[in-house]
Amino acid sequence: MTETILRQLDVFLADPTGLHTYLVVSALLFVLGLIACMARRNAIGILIGIELILNAAILNFMVFWHFRGGQATDSTLAGPMMGIFLIVLAACEAAIALAVLLNLYFNFGTVEVDSIRRMKR
């Protein structure tokens, strides 16, 4: 374990603005989002965790695009386009999720996911 962390550090120090750094940041973002989803009781917290996971994915798209030779003059702009799609997707998702949460609140008087278990018999 220690050996692995040290090897990562070596790689970071050798090229601090390289691909590897961005991927680590993206992984950290993903894990943070995941932990938020798992740990938060409030549905809004879970929603924020999901947004973090999505942002990690967007960052991955952009980074891979850039470090695989992507230029702003490219005719396709695959990475940024995918990022913009995901942002729009995240916005839609947030809108719908908030609407669901609003209805949950109206019906149950709470957004604590653990107390909303009526489907379980």
Added chain:
Amino acid sequence: MSILAIAILILCLPVAMFGVLALFHNRIPRHGDFLAILTLGACLLFSTILFFKAFFSDGSTAVWGFGAVGWLAARAGNALSSGILVDNLTAAMLVVVTLISFLVHLFSVKYMEGDVRYGRYYCGLLFFTASMVGVVLASDLLWLYMSWELVGLSSYILIGHWYEKKSASDAAIKAFITTRIGDVGMLIGLLICYWKVGSLQYADLFAAVQTGGLAGGWHTIAGLGIFFGAMGKSAQFPLHVWLPDAMEGPTPVSALIHAATMVAAGVYLTARMLPFFDSTTLVFIAYIGGFTALFAATIAVVQDDIKKVLAYSTVSQLGYMVLGLGVGGYVSGMFHLTTHAFFKAGLFLGSGAVIYAMHHEQSMSRYGGLRRKMPVTTVCYLLATLALVGFPGFSGFWSKDAILADSLAYAMLHPIHAFLPIAGFVTVFLTAFYMFRQFFLTFTGKPRDSHAYEHAREAPWQMLVPLIVLGALAVVGGGFGGWFGAMNPKRGGEEQVDAIVRSGYVSTWTSRLSLSSVSTLSTESTPSTSEHGESAHGPEVEALHKAHYIAMGLSTILGLSGIGFGALFYFERRNGRALFDPARVAARFAPIHRLLWNKYYLDEIYMLCFVMSFRGIAWLAAWFDRLVIDSIVNFFGLLGVAGSWIVEIFDRYVVDGLGVNGAARVTALLGEGLSFSETGRVRQYIVSMVTGLLVAAGACAFAYFAF
């Protein structure tokens, strides 16, 4: 109109009217009987036209119209053709059939009045007439055979008209089956003809016989087979048993079918095929005819039922015709057929009038003295009786005399066949005796059933008109004889048919035509005189001339003595008793009387030989069926039951238990077991999802690095 068109019209009119009446007789007033009578009237008119067209034109052409239709080709290159043949024989038969049929239709209006199946009865009559016209018009054996069977069917329908009566339905079945037995022989003959000749046209068959295309044993068998069919229809000796029973049908039907026309179909067929038969067959035909004539006449002597006497008389007279044909007397046989049709139809219709007047009482022992109540019927009946007896000058005299002369001449040339004329002459005596026995018992003396006698009255005009017409024809029918000359098939080829037709002199035609037919036979039976020239005629001419006068004299004497004997036994004098008491004579000869009364026990013998043996075979077959076949069947049935039981077990426990219900139960159990994981906590789901993801990723990484 051409002759062919008229012929087709005569055939189609009754068919069409039969169809109309069969479908609609319930909606037509009086069940459409007037339509049937009108149809038959038209047929009679057309037949008469045809008759005169055929006879008073160039007599040298025997075949008038001929239409052949391509038919089924049973064998390659040998398509069966069928068609209409109109020659003098056909024309004469058509007149006989349509005339008798017309009169019977008219007669039936009163006789069948109020019958429950009045419309069906007229349908049957029309159907019969159409079939009979079909028989007569056929130009080949195939069509003839089909019409022949239709005639048998209509006979079955009409005999069984009152089928509620057991005896009537039995008689219908008996008639049908007995004639069918004959028809099997006919079918065999037909098949042999088709096999050997490749055609069933009369002309082809005659040509094949003349050129030797059909000869030897097959020729004899084919001829015998065809004649066997004629024996069935014309009630000749071994197959005659159905005709007396057929009297269960309505009396007009008996007159039409079982006296005048259908039973004459066999004689017609024999006459039509006469050039076809070889000498063996002809001798066989002659003996069957002669024996039947004598045999049936003896039975008729003791019968009590008025119709049974006439039935046996019909069998006897048909025997005469067959005898005449068998000895080669083509013309005399057909002549007797015609005259017999007239006077026997007259007798049957007369007996119908009597039965109608006596409220359907048929036993002569309850009649008597009806002459005072029904004078017109009596006169007509007497005329027909005299014709049947062969009283000089009446029609039957000429025709019967012709047959007797032919048979006598034949026996003079071939003394070994002396039985034939002897049977004929004895039958003349017996005929005269039983006919006058019947006449005296019915019309003279004192009434033996005074109650029925009081209610008896003269028949209505619908009955009297046919009676008078037929009575008149019974007297003058002999005059038609001259025309029958033109019916000769002319195998000799040198007859002066025209001269005979126009001579009109009865004795001349008799001698000359019978002469030609005897010569026809003799040239066939003695191949040494194969040429058909005048020289071959020498002995036959003499024999026939001699035979003619002997026959005329002898038959007159025998007939008159028969009448005399009848009068001695049955004519009641002023003291109310006959000169001799028939009962005492019957008692004196009790065994013979019993034998005759029981019709030689033939029905019983047939019952014993055929019906019982068939029943025995049927019983054996039934026993075998029940014991062996059924047990085999039951064994396999049980096998099936056991098999299905095993299949059921398998189905219940394996298919249902393991398969269907098992799968369902496993699913249910899994659902039950896994439902604990469904906590409803979202976060828990996420944890398990991530755990699963990590496990899957770990497994992939492990696989990647390890291998």
